Amino acid sequence: MARFEWKEDLATGNELVDGQHKQLLEFANRFFEASHHAKGKLALKRSFELLEQHTQVHFHDEEQLYCQIGSRRLDDQRIEHGRMRSELKAIRSLWVSNFGFVKEVDRALTTWMETRLLPHIFEHDRQAFADRREPPD
């Protein structure tokens, strides 16, 4: 069974963003699958890179969208996205330098998903759509 399931309460109501969030969960699950089945170094590396690349694309697309709709949360989102990019990079360097300890990376990524990405989607992304600037008179 997949470790992270997308649930309706994560929905922002925006098709592009919801689709990308589902994809991020899917890519994270692929990494956990590869880790669980003790796949080779290359498979693990690829699945982690895929998650990281799609996270970058997603954050970029989201920021553009919040800019277009005039969300008051754009600046907060940029800051949080920047922090999360750095955290993911730190997890990558953990496994690049410590490949023998895949389980540590697995744990670090699980914690990141549970305490950073999913709460960000649930609290901040959903709010960013709700919290728009008043249109000018």
Ligand SMILES: [Fe+2]
């Ligand atoms: Fe998001």
Ligand SMILES: [Fe+2]
């Ligand atoms: Fe976001």
